[in-house]
Amino acid sequence: MAAANDDEILEGFLCPICKADLKSASQLTSHFESLHSEEQDVLKSLKDIFGKAKKIILNNDDNDLKETFDRALKLNYQEQAYYHSQEQVVGVSRSSTDYFKAVRSARLERYATETNKLLIRLDKLVCNMPTDQNMRKQHEQEVVPWLDGSSVKLCPNCAKAFNITRRKHHCRLCGSILCHDCSVFLDLNIARAIVDPSAPKSTEQQDPETLEKTGLRLCEHCYNLVELRKQVQDSRNAKTVLVTAYEQMRSLMEQARPAVAMYEKMCQSLFDGETTYNLTDVNAMRGRIGKLAEGIDLLSKQIAAHPADPGTRQARLQNAIRQAAAHYIKEDLLSLRKLPTEAQIEEVRRQRYERAERQIQAERQRMEREAATQAAGPSAPSDNHQDDDDDPLLEQMNIIRGYIKEARKELRFEEVAILEANLKELKKEYQFQKLSSKS
Amino acid sequence: MNVIQAVKMYITKMTEESGPGMKVILMDKETTSIISMVFSQSEILQKEVYLFERIDNLSKWDNMKHMKCIVFVRPTSENIALLSRELRQPKYGVYFIYFSNVISKSDVKTLAECDEQETVREVHEVFADYLAVDRHLFSFNIVGCMHGRSWNQNHLQRCSQGLLALLLSLKRRAVIRYDAASDGCARLAERLRDLLRREAALVDNNVPLTGDVPTPIVLILDRMDDPVTPLLNQWTYQAMVHELLTINNNRVSLAHAPDVPKDFREVVLSSEQDEFYAKNLYSNFGEIGQTMKLLMDEFQKKAKSHQKVETIEDMKNFVETYPLFKKMSGTVTRHVTVVGELSSMVAKHNLLDVSELEQEIACQSDHAKHLQRIKALLGTESVRHHDALKLVLLYALRYHAHASSALPALLDALNARGCPEPKRVLLALELAAARTRSEDLFRMMNPQNITKRLFKGLNGVENIYTQHTPLLKDTLEDLIKGKLRENLYPTLGGDDSGYGRRPQDIIVFMVGGATYEEALSVHQINQAYPGVRVVLGGTTIHNSTSFFEEVKSAMQGVHRTHTRHIKNV
Numbered sequence A: 001m002a003a004a005n006d007d008e009i010l011e012g013f014l015c016p017i018c019k020a021d022l023k024s025a026s027q028l029t030s031h032f033e034s035l036h037s038e039e040q041d042v043l044k045s046l047k048d049i050f051g052k053a054k055k056i057i058l059n060n061d062d063n064d065l066k067e068t069f070d071r072a073l074k075l076n077y078q079e080q081a082y083y084h085s086q087e088q089v090v091g092v093s094r095s096s097t098d099y100f101k102a103v104r105s106a107r108l109e110r111y112a113t114e115t116n117k118l119l120i121r122l123d124k125l126v127c128n129m130p131t132d133q134n135m136r137k138q139h140e141q142e143v144v145p146w147l148d149g150s151s152v153k154l155c156p157n158c159a160k161a162f163n164i165t166r167r168k169h170h171c172r173l174c175g176s177i178l179c180h181d182c183s184v185f186l187d188l189n190i191a192r193a194i195v196d197p198s199a200p201k202s203t204e205q206q207d208p209e210t211l212e213k214t215g216l217r218l219c220e221h222c223y224n225l226v227e228l229r230k231q232v233q234d235s236r237n238a239k240t241v242l243v244t245a246y247e248q249m250r251s252l253m254e255q256a257r258p259a260v261a262m263y264e265k266m267c268q269s270l271f272d273g274e275t276t277y278n279l280t281d282v283n284a285m286r287g288r289i290g291k292l293a294e295g296i297d298l299l300s301k302q303i304a305a306h307p308a309d310p311g312t313r314q315a316r317l318q319n320a321i322r323q324a325a326a327h328y329i330k331e332d333l334l335s336l337r338k339l340p341t342e343a344q345i346e347e348v349r350r351q352r353y354e355r356a357e358r359q360i361q362a363e364r365q366r367m368e369r370e371a372a373t374q375a376a377g378p379s380a381p382s383d384n385h386q387d388d389d390d391d392p393l394l395e396q397m398n399i400i401r402g403y404i405k406e407a408r409k410e411l412r413f414e415e416v417a418i419l420e421a422n423l424k425e426l427k428k429e430y431q432f433q434k435l436s437s438k439s
Numbered sequence B: 001m002n003v004i005q006a007v008k009m010y011i012t013k014m015t016e017e018s019g020p021g022m023k024v025i026l027m028d029k030e031t032t033s034i035i036s037m038v039f040s041q042s043e044i045l046q047k048e049v050y051l052f053e054r055i056d057n058l059s060k061w062d063n064m065k066h067m068k069c070i071v072f073v074r075p076t077s078e079n080i081a082l083l084s085r086e087l088r089q090p091k092y093g094v095y096f097i098y099f100s101n102v103i104s105k106s107d108v109k110t111l112a113e114c115d116e117q118e119t120v121r122e123v124h125e126v127f128a129d130y131l132a133v134d135r136h137l138f139s140f141n142i143v144g145c146m147h148g149r150s151w152n153q154n155h156l157q158r159c160s161q162g163l164l165a166l167l168l169s170l171k172r173r174a175v176i177r178y179d180a181a182s183d184g185c186a187r188l189a190e191r192l193r194d195l196l197r198r199e200a201a202l203v204d205n206n207v208p209l210t211g212d213v214p215t216p217i218v219l220i221l222d223r224m225d226d227p228v229t230p231l232l233n234q235w236t237y238q239a240m241v242h243e244l245l246t247i248n249n250n251r252v253s254l255a256h257a258p259d260v261p262k263d264f265r266e267v268v269l270s271s272e273q274d275e276f277y278a279k280n281l282y283s284n285f286g287e288i289g290q291t292m293k294l295l296m297d298e299f300q301k302k303a304k305s306h307q308k309v310e311t312i313e314d315m316k317n318f319v320e321t322y323p324l325f326k327k328m329s330g331t332v333t334r335h336v337t338v339v340g341e342l343s344s345m346v347a348k349h350n351l352l353d354v355s356e357l358e359q360e361i362a363c364q365s366d367h368a369k370h371l372q373r374i375k376a377l378l379g380t381e382s383v384r385h386h387d388a389l390k391l392v393l394l395y396a397l398r399y400h401a402h403a404s405s406a407l408p409a410l411l412d413a414l415n416a417r418g419c420p421e422p423k424r425v426l427l428a429l430e431l432a433a434a435r436t437r438s439e440d441l442f443r444m445m446n447p448q449n450i451t452k453r454l455f456k457g458l459n460g461v462e463n464i465y466t467q468h469t470p471l472l473k474d475t476l477e478d479l480i481k482g483k484l485r486e487n488l489y490p491t492l493g494g495d496d497s498g499y500g501r502r503p504q505d506i507i508v509f510m511v512g513g514a515t516y517e518e519a520l521s522v523h524q525i526n527q528a529y530p531g532v533r534v535v536l537g538g539t540t541i542h543n544s545t546s547f548f549e550e551v552k553s554a555m556q557g558v559h560r561t562h563t564r565h566i567k568n569v
């Protein structure tokens, strides 16, 4: 069964110069120091390698300790059962959402008609607004007739008397009368953006003086309705760089979850001595999780570095996202169980193989015994031996092997598992065919 | 009937209903505690909740429209006002509102009228309206529920609402039984019955009928029926930490202790997040020392170290010299710190002697011997005033009617050693004496049955007596066996068809506060009677310090009658 490789790989503590097998790391080091001391560079790298090896050994020791801690600190199975035995359903809750929304929509409908009326007027006002002051005034009054103010003595809003210094003004949206102090001014650019959300937004803020000259004079009531409309619009379009980065990060986390589960499954399969996956597969999977972790790390750092005034909610939010991501990476992505070594895998596979061999052996002996009791008739030597290459089963198996190779390359390990299972079935069938053709 | 699980499931539901996205949770002072009792910050962070805001924090307005806001508040009028304000000028994109108890239609209407920007998606009532301390223990964090012998009305309301919520969160119907000798218990029982009647539709629509199973029982008891339990020094881990260091919402402050590492100025002790704690909650002090020592021995073997680890002090040094140990066992380090602090207090204040005498007074009657030993301890400088006060009170509770009672002399001795407010002894005595069944205060134990339990283990810890068991344990056992007398503990509300049958689900609530020693008794009962599930609650969880506060509040403005003759304070 063991296929002989062309170039045999030597194993053990071999001297890189004279290829002598020295049996242990310390012997190799001393051999090297005494016999090849002129090759200082090699010596140094050798020491480095042993240093690393030592670290790995120590790490294993850590694992051991971790088990000790777990045993002492974590609940054992029995205690766990006591803690989590009772199944429990989520408690009673009651929704008032329907009632809430009924009240809200009744109220908002009134607002909505009023707001719509104002928006239509606003649209007419800003569209074709003349730049000339007198023409503009005329245009404004054509859209919204102004209230006749001759009999009005007091500002309806603040109840102060009109006189030479406190003159009468009109709200451009409802035409009502008000004093200057009670007026609010709406930037024309903003007004345009409200009636046409697709229009390019200017972000520059006008200073109060220019605003009073060029903006639309409004009463507080009209201003609030229009402003509300603007806020609703803004929040709809508020998908910022930050949100995009966050969504990307979460999507990586979504991908990582099944990847980790797959890795654990593959790892277990290796430890169980199955041949569905090989060490390279599992390493590739580990690499992929590492990549995802890197991506999450990078995006969360970007989020944390996003400009925000220190101490604000925004700054706290960004830090918290980073903290959560770091915790997630550490707990879920970097605490993956260690892969077995080639030697360990060889060992379990060998054990598994031996078990299987023994079973086959026992089966064969049983069959032979049965055959012997069935009065050994002359068994005709079968001559219909098929040529291996023409067997359709073999061909199929080769095709599947090709698929497996491809799926492996693209890290589609779910598929690998299915294909491997198929392959196993085919092998079984092929063997069965061979057996039956022999007998 | 796991109250921690019940609250956790509600909170998980809230975070899930709002779907994916960055979330903030807006809470009031009480709901902040409710959540922090069951979830650590890092657990909540993994549910995409990144900001924790208080609804009463009126800081600068920020535009955070990219966030989803989960509101979780109690349905108080202040919260409705604050929330209306928030909805008129919403900081966040969308709102999911959860009230921790029943909310009136008119309050929902008020809020709906403020939501002009249509940011609210959901409005719900969930019933996570209590502090889940352990899986079978809850509290409302109220010290001083009585004011001058009758309920503070706010507290009465809070407790009745909280008990209603508890039943709804566990999906249980209930009949109410209460201690007829206690006015406070009767008031609460009536109030709870009224609430259950008012919310009958809520219960009927959501809680399945019990069928053949006996209806769960809410048993309302009075702390002053057993004033002894909160006075005793404790030796099980959780109870001991609370008595000596005070646990506040699962947090223990070690800031006052000398040379405590900076990371451990405040430690969180939560059986949900700390398996060592969950495992050792009810272990006694000596056992915990043993566990830690074993752990370190094993570590030493692995680390090939030969440092001597015998005492708690050695442990602290050891932990410091082994960063690896420190790193891998944040939990152990935390507990080594706590146990270290406890052990130094035990040594410094003669707590072994004090505790031994406390236990003897609580369980045996021997006036002359007890008096002599109290006098000796009062004369010992290292005994704290607080312990001196407790000893005199225990003496007073047992012997105040004794022919040769030396209470006035002992009060003089307290005065002489400079103990603040010795009068507290009389206040507590007065309150206890006003109870009808005060002869049951001390539960006589057969002296032959008293066993000295030997603590093996660390140097310095010797024999500790743990003879006393709380009255609650007997009361519960009577109830379970169907022997709790109906005339002493009458039934209110529901049908009492279950009378005389073994109840399965029991919720005990102690007006005036429960203790961790009683929580231990409930734990033992849950294990000893399969099929019976008991949950314990109290207006608060007392240690002896907060118990004296409770007494003081209850005696506010009350004239002493039973102890009128004692004048020297």
Ligand SMILES: [Zn+2]
Pocket: A015, A016, A017, A018, A019, A020, A031, A032, A035, A036
């Ligand atoms: Zn060599």
Ligand SMILES: [Zn+2]
Pocket: A155, A156, A157, A158, A159, A160, A178, A179, A180, A181, A182
């Ligand atoms: Zn005005």
Ligand SMILES: [Zn+2]
Pocket: A171, A172, A173, A174, A175, A176, A218, A219, A220, A221, A222, A223
């Ligand atoms: Zn107007």
